[in-house]
Amino acid sequence: QFNLDLDSPWFLSPIDISAHITKTIVTSPLRQNVFNQSHTLQNQSFVQWRRNVSSHAQMANDDHLRQSATIESFDAFCKEGKFKEAIEVVEKLEDEDYVVDSPRLLGLAKLCGEAEALEEARLVDDFITPLDVTTYHTLIEMYSGCGSINDALNLFDEMPERNSETWCVMMRCLANNGKGELALDMFTSFKEEGNIPDTEIFKAVISACVSLGDVNEGLLHFEAMYRDYGLIPSMEDYVSVTEMLAACGHLDEAVEFVERMKVEPSFEVWETLMNLCWVHGDLELGDRFGELAKKLDATRMDKESNAGLVAAKASDSAKEELKELRRRRLTVKERMKASPSEFKAGDTSHPEIDKIVAALRSLKAHMLDMGFVPATRVCTWEKLEEEEKEEQLHLGCNKLAVACALLKSHARKTVTVIKNMRTCVDSHNTFKMISVITGRELIQRDQKRFHHYNNGICSCGDYW
Numbered sequence: 104q105f106n107l108d109l110d111s112p113w114f115l116s117p118i119d120i121s122a123h124i125t126k127t128i129v130t131s132p133l134r135q136n137v138f139n140q141s142h143t144l145q146n147q148s149f150v151q152w153r154r155n156v157s158s159h160a161q162m163a164n165d166d167h168l169r170q171s172a173t174i175e176s177f178d179a180f181c182k183e184g185k186f187k188e189a190i191e192v193v194e195k196l197e198d199e200d201y202v203v204d205s206p207r208l209l210g211l212a213k214l215c216g217e218a219e220a221l222e223e224a225r226l227v228d229d230f231i232t233p234l235d236v237t238t239y240h241t242l243i244e245m246y247s248g249c250g251s252i253n254d255a256l257n258l259f260d261e262m263p264e265r266n267s268e269t270w271c272v273m274m275r276c277l278a279n280n281g282k283g284e285l286a287l288d289m290f291t292s293f294k295e296e297g298n299i300p301d302t303e304i305f306k307a308v309i310s311a312c313v314s315l316g317d318v319n320e321g322l323l324h325f326e327a328m329y330r331d332y333g334l335i336p337s338m339e340d341y342v343s344v345t346e347m348l349a350a351c352g353h354l355d356e357a358v359e360f361v362e363r364m365k366v367e368p369s370f371e372v373w374e375t376l377m378n379l380c381w382v383h384g385d386l387e388l389g390d391r392f393g394e395l396a397k398k399l400d401a402t403r404m405d406k407e408s409n410a411g412l413v414a415a416k417a418s419d420s421a422k423e424e425l426k427e428l429r430r431r432r433l434t435v436k437e438r439m440k441a442s443p444s445e446f447k448a449g450d451t452s453h454p455e456i457d458k459i460v461a462a463l464r465s466l467k468a469h470m471l472d473m474g475f476v477p478a479t480r481v482c483t484w485e486k487l488e489e490e491e492k493e494e495q496l497h498l499g500c501n502k503l504a505v506a507c508a509l510l511k512s513h514a515r516k517t518v519t520v521i522k523n524m525r526t527c528v529d530s531h532n533t534f535k536m537i538s539v540i541t542g543r544e545l546i547q548r549d550q551k552r553f554h555h556y557n558n559g560i561c562s563c564g565d566y567w
Contacts, residue, residue, distance in 0.1 A: 172196055177203065186214040190226055209241045216248030219521060224249050236264065240272045247276035250546060250553055267301055274307035280553045281562025283314035302334055306343050313347045314552065316566025321347045342371045349379035351566040354388065370399040382525055384480040444507050446500040463506040467497055470536045478529035496529050509541060519546040526554065535559050
């Protein structure tokens with residue numbers, strides 16, 4: 104038993120505490136065992152102490168950067184992806200009659216678009232005075248990333264002049280947000296104004312057809328490229344059509360289209376077929392295309408692809424690393440207040456994970472009563488029993504995320520879930536049914552596009 108005085112100078116740091124305890128009991132017959140335990144305690148205390156010091160130092164540094172309000176502090180926040188802090192710096196600089204240059208503000212706009220931060224995006228829009236077409240394009244893409252079609256269309260309508268790229272940007276924005284019909288209407292307006300389509304415009308048109316699931320319309324436009332405008336399809340065009348056919352579930356037609364190609368299929372063609380076969384549950388066919396892709400360039404097959412998962416873009420990996428860096432700098436309490444919750448496969452670290460899982464199980468009971476059947480064919484865990492596969496699917500990271508959002512948000516409020524991989528059939532069906540049960544609009548952004556679920560119907564028309 105030790106009578107330690109809390110006012111003693113020994114309590115200057117965790118290292119001093121452990122050192123004092125070690126000195127006091129090292130003369131015991133069990134001194135070696137106790138010394139080892141104390142040495143472990145000292146190491147753990149030192150590590151925790153260093154973490155606390157590092158955290159306080161980072162917070163102090165951020166406060167210093169905010170107070171200094173310089174271009175250097177703005178650049179530092181942008182480099183770390185801290186768009187909110189960067190906006191604070193811009194506001195302070197403007198109060199002092201300093202103007203941040205356009206390239207920096209456009210970089211901040213891209214950050215807001217990538218983070219789907221709509222309110223911050225509107226603030227950045229207020230800072231920028233669009234002077235040229237390229238500036239408008241960046242802002243439209245920013246609003247597209249945030250899922251705000253109306254803001255993007257307002258910018259498009261107020262542009263004093265447009266070029267071919269302007270129409271491409273706006274059509275891609277509409278297609279990515281599930282407004283394929285409006286994108287095709289815009290293509291008609293583009294031609295009625297006397298403009299001549301180029302290959303980039305046709306890529307946007309095919310993207311719109313994918314969002315609608317209208318394969319016939321897409322093939323007609325592809326044929327019109329050469330027949331009406333003399334445009335020779337590039338390999339990228341062939342990849343777009345292959346993706347259109349396979350994304351809409353027409354896997355056999357996609358394979359036939361590739362077999363009829365007048366050029367040798369590239370790695371991207373086989374990779375596209377591989378990914379979309381897995382998305383639609385044809386794992387065996389996807390594996391076959393994966394082997395063909397690997398023969399062309401094995402170095403581009405990452406560990407996710409080899410494991411049977413839909414590959415994410417390199418830019419997505421970079422974004423995830425940046426998010427992880429920001430997440431580590433926040434305590435659990437700060438993270439819950441400052442940013443949306445994040446979930447990874449098999450992650451049970453969320454402080455309210457028990458409530459989230461319970462809510463998800465309750466939703467599943469309602470779904471089963473409504474006739475829901477889990478799509479276990481998309482599971483890559485072949486050794487698991489059927490019930491175990493259902494459990495793995497049911498507790499997927501995106502489903503945990505939507506359950507968490509439903510618990511934390513106000514009734515009737517729209518819920519947004521962001522996923523860095525393409526959504527699978529089971530996840531897609533789950534979100535549709537949850538939108539019926541809860542009476543809420545759910546928005547899911549996957550690697551490729553936005554899905555707006557409302558009353559059991561998805562904006563993609565079940566073609567993605």
